Amino acid sequence: MHDVDDTGSPVPPEKPRHKPTRIPRTAMPERGPEERARDFDEVTLGYTEEMARAEASRCLQCRNATCIDGCPVNIDIKSFIGGIIDGDYHEAVAILKERNALPSICGRVCPQEEQCEAACVLARKGEPVAIGRLERWLGDFDLACELEHRCVPEVGPDSGMRVAVIGSGPAGLACAGELRRFGHAVSVFESLHATGGVLTYGIPEFRLPKHIVQAEVGLLEEMGVEIRCDVVVGATYTIDELMTAEGYDAVFIGNGAGLPMFMGIPGENLNGVYSANEFLTRVNLMRAYEFPKADTPVWRGRKVAVVGGGNVAMDAARTAKRLGAEEVFLVYRRTEDEMPARKEEVHHAREEGVEFKMLCSPAEILGKDGFVTGLVANRMELGEPDASGRRSPVCVLGQDFTIDCDTLIMAIGTRANPLLAQTTPDLELSSRGYIMADEHGATSKRGVFAGGDIVTGSATVILAMGAGKVAARAIDRWLKPGAE
Amino acid sequence: MFRIVHTRQLSDAVFEMGVEAPAIAAKARAGQFLILRVAEGGERIPLTFSDWSAEEGWIRFIFMRVGKTTHQLSHLQVGDALTDVVGPLGVPTHTEGLGRVAVVGGGVGAAVAYPVSRAMCDVGAEVTVILGARNADLLILEDEFRALPLKELIIATDDGSAGRKDLVTAPLKELCESGAIDASMAIGPAIMMKFCAATTKSYDVPCVVSLNPIMVDGTGMCGACRVTVGGETKFGCVDGPDFDGHLVDFEELMSRQRVYTDDERLADAEYHRECSCTT
Ligand SMILES: Cc1cc2nc3c(=O)[nH]c(=O)nc-3n(C[C@H](O)[C@H](O)[C@H](O)COP(=O)(O)OP(=O)(O)OC[C@H]3O[C@@H](n4cnc5c(N)ncnc54)[C@H](O)[C@@H]3O)c2cc1C
Ligand code: FES
Numbered sequence: 205m206h207d208v209d210d211t212g213s214p215v216p217p218e219k220p221r222h223k224p225t226r227i228p229r230t231a232m233p234e235r236g237p238e239e240r241a242r243d244f245d246e247v248t249l250g251y252t253e254e255m256a257r258a259e260a261s262r263c264l265q266c267r268n269a270t271c272i273d274g275c276p277v278n279i280d281i282k283s284f285i286g287g288i289i290d291g292d293y294h295e296a297v298a299i300l301k302e303r304n305a306l307p308s309i310c311g312r313v314c315p316q317e318e319q320c321e322a323a324c325v326l327a328r329k330g331e332p333v334a335i336g337r338l339e340r341w342l343g344d345f346d347l348a349c350e351l352e353h354r355c356v357p358e359v360g361p362d363s364g365m366r367v368a369v370i371g372s373g374p375a376g377l378a379c380a381g382e383l384r385r386f387g388h389a390v391s392v393f394e395s396l397h398a399t400g401g402v403l404t405y406g407i408p409e410f411r412l413p414k415h416i417v418q419a420e421v422g423l424l425e426e427m428g429v430e431i432r433c434d435v436v437v438g439a440t441y442t443i444d445e446l447m448t449a450e451g452y453d454a455v456f457i458g459n460g461a462g463l464p465m466f467m468g469i470p471g472e473n474l475n476g477v478y479s480a481n482e483f484l485t486r487v488n489l490m491r492a493y494e495f496p497k498a499d500t501p502v503w504r505g506r507k508v509a510v511v512g513g514g515n516v517a518m519d520a521a522r523t524a525k526r527l528g529a530e531e532v533f534l535v536y537r538r539t540e541d542e543m544p545a546r547k548e549e550v551h552h553a554r555e556e557g558v559e560f561k562m563l564c565s566p567a568e569i570l571g572k573d574g575f576v577t578g579l580v581a582n583r584m585e586l587g588e589p590d591a592s593g594r595r596s597p598v599c600v601l602g603q604d605f606t607i608d609c610d611t612l613i614m615a616i617g618t619r620a621n622p623l624l625a626q627t628t629p630d631l632e633l634s635s636r637g638y639i640m641a642d643e644h645g646a647t648s649k650r651g652v653f654a655g656g657d658i659v660t661g662s663a664t665v666i667l668a669m670g671a672g673k674v675a676a677r678a679i680d681r682w683l684k685p686g687a688e
Numbered sequence: 689m690f691r692i693v694h695t696r697q698l699s700d701a702v703f704e705m706g707v708e709a710p711a712i713a714a715k716a717r718a719g720q721f722l723i724l725r726v727a728e729g730g731e732r733i734p735l736t737f738s739d740w741s742a743e744e745g746w747i748r749f750i751f752m753r754v755g756k757t758t759h760q761l762s763h764l765q766v767g768d769a770l771t772d773v774v775g776p777l778g779v780p781t782h783t784e785g786l787g788r789v790a791v792v793g794g795g796v797g798a799a800v801a802y803p804v805s806r807a808m809c810d811v812g813a814e815v816t817v818i819l820g821a822r823n824a825d826l827l828i829l830e831d832e833f834r835a836l837p838l839k840e841l842i843i844a845t846d847d848g849s850a851g852r853k854d855l856v857t858a859p860l861k862e863l864c865e866s867g868a869i870d871a872s873m874a875i876g877p878a879i880m881m882k883f884c885a886a887t888t889k890s891y892d893v894p895c896v897v898s899l900n901p902i903m904v905d906g907t908g909m910c911g912a913c914r915v916t917v918g919g920e921t922k923f924g925c926v927d928g929p930d931f932d933g934h935l936v937d938f939e940e941l942m943s944r945q946r947v948y949t950d951d952e953r954l955a956d957a958e959y960h961r962e963c964s965c966t967t
Binding site: 395396397405433434435436439440441462463464466468472473475476478479481482485486490491494495496497498499500501503574621622623 | 711712715725729730731732756757771772773774775776777904905907908909910911912914915916921926940943944946947948951952954955958959
């Protein structure tokens with residue numbers, strides 16, 4: 205472990221509220237790349253209490269706290285940091301959880317650099333307050349407490365109403381927690397054998413330990429949320445059956461955008477070619493990295509190519525490294541500047557030895573005896589900006605080349621899974637199959653609400669959570685006697 | 689947890705198991721499958737329903753003891769429980785309006801052929817069943833098939849120890865040749881389905897096959913179950929398991945089924961070392 209704390213960690217004064225010290229941003233300790241790229245333990249280690257207090261003391265406690273507007277769910281950042289400054293951690297947790305039920309998760313995976321931290325006043329002249337790390341520290345502080353000291357949001361008086369939540373990803377979990385606060389009975393239906401959605405099957409252990417996801421879900425159960433795994437809505441029950449025979453008064457759909465896309469190029473069904481979803485699910489959900497102790501295998505390549513430039517591609521590449529690959533290539537059509545992945549993930553991947561092959565677009569997959577042996581790619585260059593403002597790649601003729609690989613992972617995005625919509629004919633969909641919902645999450649079907657990736661397409665954990673919460677409030681209004 | 693309510697050994701390595709799962713039983717249809725995990729840390733494996741009772745709330749499936757998971761399954765008894773059972777998954781077999789049909793069940797494929805034939809009989813189809821196995825000991829569900837109102841039950845074994853000494857394709861060919869069938873369905877090992885598809889194709893008799901690719905989630909989320917049908921990639925778990933046998937790329941299917949053979953052997957060896965059992 206290399207400790208990169210460069211603050212000199214002076215113990216902050218008791219009440220620095222109006223005279224913040226001009227100390228630099230407190231670095232978070234992390235494990236060195238050689239060590240961490242060999243196992244699945246967490247990469248970053250989180251602040252100590254001293255570090256958290258030192259970092260909190262950098263906050264100016266602005267009268268007009270712009271960071272709050274930068275947060276998609278408007279967490280009262282100023283006040284929770286104030287709580288840390290005052291050493292009143294339980295109060296700080298309560299403030300945080302008022303808006304975000306899953307702080308230990310969001311503190312780890314939110315793109316704070318584009319959200320709250322980008323809006324921090326200190327960011328104008330130097331480095332913003334490390335809001336995400338403070339959020340993580342507080343969340344972990346709460347998780348480490350004995351249950352009776354943990355911040356369990358208060359459950360409202362029993363309303364006599366029952367709501368079915370489909371999917372236990374961030375959207376479903378946030379919605380379920382909020383509904384309990386309003387006093388409604390909630391059952392969460394999950395098709396897999398474990399809860400958490402992408403948090404469990406997609407995002408790797410080394411970035412988001414699964415015990416944290418399970419502890420957050422455990423807290424929801426503590427609040428009286430019923431969790432029912434192994435139920436595929438659309439197969440085991442339809443939405444209509446949930447609302448009639450099963451007796452639910454309203455339904456929230458948070459089933460994500462879990463259908464993996466492929467490129468449609470020759471050789472894509474060779475052995476050793478995976479969707480990122482399959483590769484990550486085998487490793488994260490099924491724990492293939494513990495094979496044969498766990499029963500599910502995964503193909504452990506020596507030379508792995510990952511196609512894509514988002515967080516999913518980074519996760520797949522870093523996972524392949526940890527499974528023992530000698531070489532891992534990241535193949536992306538544009539350049540690093542256009543990569544949608546978080547900067548921190550790109551940085552970590554590069555540190556761990558992932559090799560970036562930019563301006564390459566896969567054209568064909570080569571194979572022998574049914575197994576992948578290489579990838580033929582077109583050389584690209586950046587052309588004119590497209591509608592989204594990104595410069596679109598164009599093929600440079602005659603410059604194809606081959607990348608040798610024995611494993612190929614497609615991380616080029618996901619779409620809406622049609623399973624649920626097919627059995628719910630009166631649910632209005634967009635042309636691309638996503639569920640249409642208004643700003644409160646109401647769909648075209650009475651009593652049915654939706655939010656998260658299934659409405660927006662693949663987005664972020666915090667946006668999915670926010671959508672779940674907003675929908676919970678709309679469901680509460682809908683369930684009120686006399687409401688329509 | 690899903691309580692086991694029935695077990696029966698059908699042959700040396702083939703077992704039938706019944707599990708209490710009322711919600712799934714209420715929905716199950718012929719040709720659909722379930723995914724189960726025996727215990728924590730276990731694999732998710734797909735198995736097609738062989739029978740179910742919506743009234744009594746149970747489902748049944750038949751499996752051959754091949755790898756670690758099926759070994760573990762074979763040791764469980766009534767009163768034990770499975771950690772996870774999910775379903776019903778996949779598109780039900782199309783059974784309506786088929787007229788005169790031949791249903792071929794090879795090996796454990798008979799377990800799927802049984803509910804499919806029953807469903808076809810229920811809607812008034814004229815069903816001929818061809819049951820195939822390597823030898824008489826490996827033949828399963830013969831009595832169950834005999835209890836159905838079939839046009840005919842033809843049994844074929846490789847060594848002639850029961851029924852005809854033939855591959856299932858021989859009687860299938862005769863039925864096609866004599867114009868006795870309008871459609872066919874084949875369920876069994878990939879290689880058998882491949883040859884049934886080839887046999888029927890030359891007579892222009894449609895042949896639906898029930899594919900068994902490797903799966904993980906069974907809901908369309910991972911793509912492990914990719915199969916090529918008519919030049920297009922399909923997901924076996926949600927687009928299938930039934931496909932037009934004349935269009936399926938069987939070579940690819942068989943290649944993809946073998947991808948983890950070495951790993952499976954390792955897991956199996958490890959398991960036998962640990963539980964020091966011999967079966
Ligand atoms: C590998 C990876 C890395 C990512 N990294 C980040 C990151 O660092 N930061 C970030 O903010 N975002 C990240 N994202 C995106 C983020 O995870 C998603 O935007 C978010 O999880 C969406 O939440 P959701 O609740 O809408 O859906 P999901 O998390 O997809 O959850 C949906 C759940 O519903 C279940 N389900 C589906 N269909 C049914 C059904 N019919 N019946 C019952 N249950 C059903 C699914 O099994 C799943 O558990 C990442 C995504 C991936 C794949
Ligand atoms: S088994 Fe995962 S998509 Fe079919």
